[in-house]
Amino acid sequence: MPSSGNSYKVRLLLSLLDLPCEIVDCEDATLEIAQARADGRLPFGKVPVLELDSGRLLPESNAILLYLAQGSHLIPADPFHQAQMTAWMFWEQNQHEGVIAVRAALRNYPSRAHLVTPERLADLLDRGHQILGMMEQHLSGRDWLVDGGMSLADICLYAYTHTAEERGGYDMARFPAIRRWCARIAALPGYQELFA
Ligand SMILES: N[C@@H](CCC(=O)N[C@@H](CS)C(=O)NCC(=O)O)C(=O)O
Structure with missing residues (x-):
């Protein structure tokens, strides 16, 4: 889904690792x-979905990242660092995405307009700033989310964080460490923008 952060995570990883893949666009609504x-091609009813040459289908953006990055430098060899990486990826789905991505979707997708209320937007704004505050605190004095180097956690959290201001209406001036981390990712060889 070209406008989706969850889909963008996968496109960004494919581009950073220079992996061949045919992208089939399925935009919202x-x-x-x-x-x-x-056709039964979306096992959990959502995108993205990875279809292997064998025809097997893998849903869930973070599961797709873990599958595609096997053996690469983006999955730490150290078991504790690897577990830290997955902790951030669970946190993204549990805490971050349901607030930051949801506010962006409510503001940007006509298909969600009927779900918008001023109270809901205000609540998501407040909770989103708290969530971004946690990332800010963690990234202050660190280059990457996980000790030991860049990992899938950074790709995963970058997807909806880097558009939090433009699409979600969050005040990113409050979060200089997050902005420096975003610039670090955008400078990587093979980096691809959301709307390439
Ligand atoms: N947890 C899932 C979330 C998938 C999801 O919500 N996908 C949205 C786009 S971000 C979707 O399929 N939207 C279109 C629809 O629901 O019809 C993941 O990370 O892949």
Whole structure:
């Protein structure tokens, strides 16, 4: 889904690792996504989905990242660092995405307009600033989320964080360490923008 941060995580990883893949666009509220769902190609009803050459289907953006990055430098060899990486990836789905991505979706997708109330937007703004505050505190004095170097955790959290201001309406001036971390990722060889 070209406008989706969850889909972008996968596109960014493919580009950073220079992995070949055919991208099939299924934008929100289009015939293409309805057809993919009807054809049984979205195991959990959502995108992204990775389809292997064997025809096996893998849903969930973070599971796809873990599968595609096996053996690469983006999965730490040290078991504790690897567990820290997965902790951030669970946190992204548990805490971050359901607030930061949801506020962006409410503001940007006409299909979600009927779900918008001023109270809901205000609550998501407040909770989002708290969540971003946690990332800010962690990234102050560190280059990457996990000790030992860049990992999938950075790709995963970058997806919705780097557009939090533009799409979500969050005040990123409050979070200089996050802005420096975003610039670090955007400078990586093979980096691809959300709308490339
Ligand atoms: N936890 C899932 C979330 C997937 C998800 O919510 N996908 C959205 C796009 S971000 C989607 O499929 N939207 C279209 C729809 O629901 O019809 C993941 O990380 O892949």
